[in-house]
Every structure is written in structure tokens, then in C-alpha cells.
Amino acid sequence: VPKNHDRLTERDAIQLLERAFRGQRSSEVEKAIGDDAAVLRGGLVWTIDACVEGVHFDRKWLSIEQIGNRAIEAALSDLGAMGAEPIGALVALTLPKRCTRREIEALAKGQARAAKRTRCPIIGGNITAGPVLSLTTTAFGRASRPLRRDGAHAGDELWLVGKVGWARAGLELLKKRKKKPAALIKAWREPRALIDEGKALVDRATACVDVSDGLAGDAWHLADESDLCIVIESERLAHDNGPVSLEQALAGGEDYALLATGPARRRPSCARRIGRVERGGGVLLEIAGKCRALSRAGFDHLG
Amino acid sequence: VPKNHDRLTERDAIQLLERAFRGQRSSEVEKAIGDDAAVLRGGLVWTIDACVEGVHFDRKWLSIEQIGNRAIEAALSDLGAMGAEPIGALVALTLPKRCTRREIEALAKGQARAAKRTRCPIIGGNITAGPVLSLTTTAFGRASRPLRRDGAHAGDELWLVGKVGWARAGLELLKKRKKKPAALIKAWREPRALIDEGKALVDRATACVDVSDGLAGDAWHLADESDLCIVIESERLAHDNGPVSLEQALAGGEDYALLATGPARRRPSCARRIGRVERGGGVLLEIAGKCRALSRAGFDHLG
Numbered sequence: 001v002p003k004n005h006d007r008l009t010e011r012d013a014i015q016l017l018e019r020a021f022r023g024q025r026s027s028e029v030e031k032a033i034g035d036d037a038a039v040l041r042g043g044l045v046w047t048i049d050a051c052v053e054g055v056h057f058d059r060k061w062l063s064i065e066q067i068g069n070r071a072i073e074a075a076l077s078d079l080g081a082m083g084a085e086p087i088g089a090l091v092a093l094t095l096p097k098r099c100t101r102r103e104i105e106a107l108a109k110g111q112a113r114a115a116k117r118t119r120c121p122i123i124g125g126n127i128t129a130g131p132v133l134s135l136t137t138t139a140f141g142r143a144s145r146p147l148r149r150d151g152a153h154a155g156d157e158l159w160l161v162g163k164v165g166w167a168r169a170g171l172e173l174l175k176k177r178k179k180k181p182a183a184l185i186k187a188w189r190e191p192r193a194l195i196d197e198g199k200a201l202v203d204r205a206t207a208c209v210d211v212s213d214g215l216a217g218d219a220w221h222l223a224d225e226s227d228l229c230i231v232i233e234s235e236r237l238a239h240d241n242g243p244v245s246l247e248q249a250l251a252g253g254e255d256y257a258l259l260a261t262g263p264a265r266r267r268p269s270c271a272r273r274i275g276r277v278e279r280g281g282g283v284l285l286e287i288a289g290k291c292r293a294l295s296r297a298g299f300d301h302l303g
Numbered sequence: 304v305p306k307n308h309d310r311l312t313e314r315d316a317i318q319l320l321e322r323a324f325r326g327q328r329s330s331e332v333e334k335a336i337g338d339d340a341a342v343l344r345g346g347l348v349w350t351i352d353a354c355v356e357g358v359h360f361d362r363k364w365l366s367i368e369q370i371g372n373r374a375i376e377a378a379l380s381d382l383g384a385m386g387a388e389p390i391g392a393l394v395a396l397t398l399p400k401r402c403t404r405r406e407i408e409a410l411a412k413g414q415a416r417a418a419k420r421t422r423c424p425i426i427g428g429n430i431t432a433g434p435v436l437s438l439t440t441t442a443f444g445r446a447s448r449p450l451r452r453d454g455a456h457a458g459d460e461l462w463l464v465g466k467v468g469w470a471r472a473g474l475e476l477l478k479k480r481k482k483k484p485a486a487l488i489k490a491w492r493e494p495r496a497l498i499d500e501g502k503a504l505v506d507r508a509t510a511c512v513d514v515s516d517g518l519a520g521d522a523w524h525l526a527d528e529s530d531l532c533i534v535i536e537s538e539r540l541a542h543d544n545g546p547v548s549l550e551q552a553l554a555g556g557e558d559y560a561l562l563a564t565g566p567a568r569r570r571p572s573c574a575r576r577i578g579r580v581e582r583g584g585g586v587l588l589e590i591a592g593k594c595r596a597l598s599r600a601g602f603d604h605l606g
Contacts, residue, residue, distance in 0.1 A: 008404045013396075013430050016404065020411035024424035028390045032426035038393065040443075048393040048441055052433045087331045090341065090351040092439045093320075101311045101319065108323035121327035123335035127316050130355045131434050136395045138351055138441040140343075 034225060035149050036081040036210055043143050044087075047078035053132040061174045064103050066189050068110025068135065073193045074212070075137035076118045077256040080198035081210035082148075084141030086120030091137050094130030107135075118195050147201055147208035152226035152261040156206055158275035159267060160237070161197045161258040163187065164215045165244035168252025181243060191256045198258060200268045205260035214253040216298030219283045222261065229280030230261075232294065234287045237274045250285070251298030337528060338452050339384040339513055346446050347390075350381035356435040364477045367406050369492050371413025371438065376496045377515070378440035379421045380559040383501035384513035385451075387444030389423030394440050397433030410438075421498050450504055450511035455529035455564040459509055461578035462570060463540070464500045464561040466490065467518045468547035471555025484546055494559045501561060503571045508563035517556040519601030522586045525564065532583030533564075535597065537590045540577045553588070554601030 008016070018033045031039035037047035051057060051071040062070065072089065079086055091111060095104065115122045120139060170188035179185065194210075201208055207226055209218045215237075219230045234246060241249055261277050275286070284291040311319070321336045334342040340350035354360060354374040365373065375392065382389050394414060398407065418425045423442060469490035476488055497513075504511055510529055512521045518540075522533045537549060544552055564580050578589070587594040 008407070010430050012404070013398070013407055016407055017394075017396075017411050017425075017428065017430075020408070020415050021418065021425040023415070024418055026391055026424045026426075029424060029426050032391075032424070033428070035427075038391065038427040040390065046391075046393060046427070046441075046443065048395045048427070048429050048439070050395045050397060050429050050431050050439065052397060052431055054434065055432050087343065088329055088335075088341065088349075090349065090441060091320075092351045092353045093316075094353060094355060094437065095316070101315070104311070104316055104319055105323070108320050112323050112326070115324065115327055121329045121332060121335070122320075122324040123329075123332050124338075124341040124349070124351070125320065125336070126351050126353050126439075127313055127320075128353045128355055129358050130437065131357065134397065134433065134437070136351070136353065136429075136439040138349075138393060140349065 031148060036078040039146050043146055045079060045082040045084045045141050045143060045146050047075060048136065048138040049075035049078065050134060050136040052134045062189055064106040065110035068107040069114045070191060071135035071137055072111050072114035073191050074256065075139050076120055076193035076195060077210045077212065079139055079141040080194040081208050081258060082143055082146045083198045083202035083208065084143040084146060085199060086118055086139060086141045086195065088121050088123040089115065089137055089139040091122055091125040091135060093125065093127050094134035095127065096131065096133060097129055118193055143202055145202055147205055149207055149209050149221055149225035152207040152222055152228050152277050154228055154277055154279045156261040156277040157264050157267060157273045158230060158232065158277060159205065159260045159262060159271035160274045161194055161271045162255060163241055164211055164255050164257050165248035165252040166242065167191060167254040169244045169248045187255060191254060193256055194258050197270045200270055201258065201260050204266040204268050205262040208258055208260040211255050211257040211259050212253050214251045214298045215259065216250045216283060216294045217296045218259050220296045222259065223281060223283050227281065229278045229282055229284060230275065231278055231284045231286055231291065232275040234285055240272060250294065334451060339381040342449050346449055348382060348385040348387045348444050348446060348449050350378060351439065351441040352378035352381065353437060353439040355437045365492055367409040368413035371410040372417045373494060374438035374440055375414050375417035376494050377559065378442050379423055379496035379498065380513045380515065382442055382444040383497040384511050384561060385446055385449045386501045386505035386511065387446040387449060388502060389421055389442060389444045389498065391424050391426040392418065392440055392442040394425055394428040394438060396428065396430050397437035398430060399434065399436060400432055421496055446505055448505055450508055452510055452512050452524055452528035455510040455525055455531050455580050457531055457580055457582045459564040459580040460567050460570060460576045461533060461535065461580060462508065462563045462565060462574035463577045464497055464574045465558060466544055467514055467558050467560050468551035468555040469545065470494060470557040472547045472551045490558060494557060496559055497561050500573045503573055504561065504563050507569040507571050508565040511561055511563040514558050514560040514562050515556050517554045517601045518562065519553045519586060519597045520599045521562050523599045525562065526584060526586050530584065532581045532585055532587060533578065534581055534587045534589055534594065535578040537588055543575060553597065
């Protein structure tokens with residue numbers, strides 16, 4: 001009989017699944033579990049992402065159309081992080097019995113809007129009943145040389161494309177029933193997968209990840225996979241990141257910015273430098289020349 | 304404000320989504336919505352399938368290991384129906400907070416067992432919290448010439464690979480807390496995607512579908528997509544289908560048998576003839592030389 005103290009974190013669960021599935025390999029698969037997307041032969045990249053009512057969104061804060069739009073953009077962000085051009089998507093919808101025609105039309109309208117914006121046609125899917133609204137999107141794309149998490153070099157710069165912490169700040173405003181700054185609320189409600197920016201990073205960045213868990217957490221992914229130390233320089237980070245706190249910038253997820261590493265001479269115009277890569281491991285935050293360790297959650301060791 | 308009479312069926316919802324997503328096309332996509340899987344250039348086929356607790360399964364009737372196993376086999380059945388060799392799968396798990404390590408290990412063990420049996424490595428995925436256990440599997444494969452639903456010809460035979468109605472009969476036994484015949488219960492608990500049989504149908508069958516909704520419903524899919532009439536001959540169907548009623552054979556889903564059409568001279572040894580294809584439309588059931596119309600549900604017009 002299972003016991004309560006037997007519960008595990010998401011990270012534990014991923015490691016458990018990784019072990020369970022490790023035994024099987026295929027010559028068509030170049031990179032399995034451990035990146036934003038799986039990489040198949042021929043530069044094909046493939047991802048899956050779920051948005052569940054009550055976990056990832058609440059209908060109080062988003063229109064049904066925005067729920068559909070957001071689910072596609074969030075999934076496509078993984079293709080952006082791999083530097084891939086989208087090929088197509090499949091969507092598995094779980095619809096509560098009370099769902100109406102009007103709601104499903106709005107959902108599809110939002111999905112179609114994101115599919116058009118990202119040039120990723122929705123070419124199939126699956127519908128089933130379920131207790132809450134849930135949208136699972138799988139997307140497929142191609143990159144000449146997919147950007148992975150494990151390619152960073154000591155001496156690389158740390159690059160950020162897009163803003164971080166805005167979506168979290170926006171969600172906090174919505175929870176307080178505030179309406180301004182509208183740009184922050186929009187960042188949470190209407191995120192955009194950085195497809196073109198991801199493609200601009202190919203052959204320039206040495207590693208890349210999308211910022212879905214939060215800057216600190218996703219920097220940890222780069223550090224872990226590349227087996228190096230990522231140093232986030234707080235002054236550089238704050239310089240052009242707008243009206244959010246350092247805590248929000250480090251811990252807030254769902255912005256779908258891109259975090260990459262690469263040599264200074266190859267930094268594309270869409271990216272700005274916010275730190276550096278050094279030998280070692282883990283993630284450091286540098287404030288006024290002093291470094292402190294940063295947890296995966298982005299705040300544990302902050303003053 | 305949405306109204307109750309605004310509710311729609313699964314079929315309505317699929318048509319609604321089809322319209323919403325129709326506008327977008329890609330040169331890489333050969334066949335979108337309307338088949339067991341989408342077909343991409345190069346004979347690549349791609350499907351997604353969801354299994355939701357309380358909708359597709361109940362923990363009273365399946366072990367956690369069987370839930371994992373069944374979810375992968377059900378998704379892979381779509382690749383079988385396309386005649387494809389599996390390349391890989393991604394799995395999106397929604398786990399209730401009360402899920403234990405032991406349960407997730409059992410789930411993964413079942414998934415890994417099916418992945419091994421079908422030669423389809425699980426190469427990535429996604430984990431999220433949610434109100435009920437849900438497993439969404441996306442699978443990718445390749446066929447030299449994917450089997451579609453729209454290729455049947457008048458004059459073709461109707462072929463069945465595998466048994467139909469067994470899973471439904473087994474589920475009915477479980478609901479009555481009966482344990483025999485064990486083979487029927489096993490058919491529901493441990494379905495097998497017919498991967499090798501699907502491959503044997505390539506270049507022989509003119510059209511193919513997997514029997515997930517029920518023989519009648521899936522025959523309707525062939526009739527609709529091929530714009531022809533499918534005649535199921537009840538004596539042939541019953542002859543070698545074991546201890547299930549005609550109603551169970553026609554209406555029962557989740558067997559993951561394959562229903563195909565093709566010329567008599569090309570019928571492979573794994574398939575048996577259960578009917579024929581004629582000009583016209585819809586699905587007929589022939590009993591003692593007389594035909595009657597068969598509904599999608601498989602029983603509406605049955606005497």
C-alpha cells in the first residue's frame with residue numbers, strides 16, 4: 001500500500017521516468033529526455049506540453065480564446081529554444097461535459113491564432129471528456145543544427161532574448177485584481193514563442209533553453225546539462241528588464257524568453273548579455289561584484 | 304453566457320476544430336485531420352492519444368502498471384493502422400498530488416513494457432499536476448506508403464485482423480465482478496497494437512483503420528473517407544470471432560483490431576474476410592442475405 005511519505009517532486013519523477021525508459025534506444029533518435037525537445041535524425045525536433053485548468057490557468061484570469069492561444073505558444077516555445085522552424089502540431093483536448101460549442105469555438109480560435117503566428121499548422125489531434133479543461137500540444141519542427149542545453153563552454157557569455165519576470169508579475173497583479181501595468185498582464189496572458197529569435201541563435205549560441213520555469217531554474221538546466229557554472233550578473237539583468245523586481249526576474253516563469261550561451265563575437269542583435277559561463281557547476285548570482293549561490297527556485301539563498 | 308442546449312457531440316467538436324484549423328497548410332504535411340494519424344512528407348506518420356482516469360479507465364479494473372501499458376499500446380495502435388514502423392513516443396503525464404513513487408514506478412514500468420514490445424522508445428515528455436491521472440501519448444513512425452482511410456475501392460474485400468468485441472465483453476465482466484472467460488478480460492486489460500500486422504497490410508490493403516471506437520463506428524470512418532458502402536457479413540464476422548455476441552462485436556471498442564479493405568488476391572495471411580466494399584455510402588450489416596443499415600454506434604438499427 002502506498003504511503004504518503006512516499007510522495008515525490010517533479011524532478012524526482014522525471015529522473016524516475018528517465019531511468020525507466022533509458023533501456024530503449026533507436027538509431028533515429030539523437031537526443032532523448034533532458035532537453036526542451038527530443039531530437040531525431042535530420043534535425044527534427046519534437047516536444048509535448050500540457051496546460052491544465054486549475055494548475056496552469058484559471059478561467060478568472062484568461063478568456064477561453066487566450067487559453068487556446070497560450071497553450072500553443074507555450075508548446076511552440078520549446079521549438080524556439082531548439083532553433084527550429086515549426087512543421088506542425090497535434091492537439092489533445094480534454095473537455096469537461098459542460099463545455100459549449102461557443103467555448104470550443106473560442107478555444108480553437110485562440111489555438112488557430114497562435115498556429116498562424118508561429119507558422120505551425122495544427123494537423124490533427126484527439127478529443128476526450130475529462131473533469132477539467134486540459135490542452136496537450138505536441139509540436140514538430142526542424143533545425144539545421146538544433147540548439148541543445150548541453151553545449152555551453154567556459155568563457156561564453158550568457159544571453160537573454162526577451163523579458164523575464166513580467167508574466168509572473170502580471171499574474172500577481174491579476175490575483176490582486178489590478179489592471180496595471182497592462183504590459184505585465186499581457187505578458188502572462190499573451191506570451192509569444194520566440195521562433196524567429198531561436199532561429200537567429202542557430203550557429204551562434206552554444207546552448208539554449210526557454211525560460212518557462214523561471215530564469216534561475218532554467219539557468220540550472222543549462223548548468224546541469226553543460227556541466228558548467230552559470231553566473232547571472234544582476235546589474236546587467238536589471239538594466240533593460242523593465243518594472244519587475246529581481247526576485248520576479250529570477251523566479252518568475254512562463255515568459256518564454258530564451259536563455260542562451262555563446263561567444264561574444266557571435267551574439268545576435270536580438271540577445272543581450274546578462275552574465276557569463278565559468279568552469280564549475282550550478283548557478284551564481286553576482287551583485288556588486290559578489291557571487292552567491294542561487295537555488296533552482298530562484299530565491300532560496302537570496303539575502 | 305453559454306447555454307446548456309449549446310452542447311455538442313465529439314463528432315461535432317471534431318468538425319468544428321477541423322474548420323477552425325483548415326486555413327493553415329504546410330508543404331511538409333500530406334494528410335491532416337481525418338485519419339488515424341497525420342502524414343508528413345517522407346512517409347512519416349504522427350498521432351496523439353489521451354487516456355483519462357474515470358473516462359478511459361478505472362483503477363478498480365486495472366493495475367497502475369496496466370494503465371501505463373494500455374496507454375502506450377492504444378496510441379501505438381494508430382501507427383499500426385497506418386502500416387508504420389514506430390520511431391519513438393513522448394508522454395505527457397498528469398499526476399494527482401496523492402501519487403506515490405511506487406505508483407509512478409509502476410506506471411513507467413507498464414509504459415516501458417509496451418514501448419519495448421512495440422519497438423517504440425519513449426524519448427521525452429512532460430509531467431504536470433492535475434485532478435486525475437491522465438496519460439497523453441504522442442507517437443511517431445514511418446511507412447513506405449502509409450495506409451489511409453480514404454483508399455478503398457468498390458469490389459474490395461473487407462478484412463479484419465484480430466478479434467472485435469472481446470475488450471467490451473471483458474469490461475462488462477469486470478463491471479459485474481466476474482473473472483471468466485479470462486481471455487476476454489485480458490483483451491480489455493492488455494490490448495496489443497498490431498504493428499507487424501499493419502506493416503503486412505502495406506502495399507496490399509487499399510485502406511485501413513484501427514478498431515478503437517467499435518467495428519461499426521470504424522467501418523463508418525472507412526465508408527466516409529472512401530465515399531463508398533461497407534458491407535459487414537455477419538456470418539463471416541461471427542465465424543471466427545469467439546465467445547462474444549454480434550452486438551458486442553459491432554459496438555465494442557478498444558480491441559485495437561485492424562479493419563482494412565483490399566483486393567482478394569492480396570489478402571495477407573493475418574487478415575480474414577468479413578465483408579465487402581460496394582458503391583454507395585454508409586455501413587450495412589448483411590444477415591442471411593439481407594442487408595440493414597448500421598448506425599455509427601453499431602446497434603441503433605439492429606432488429
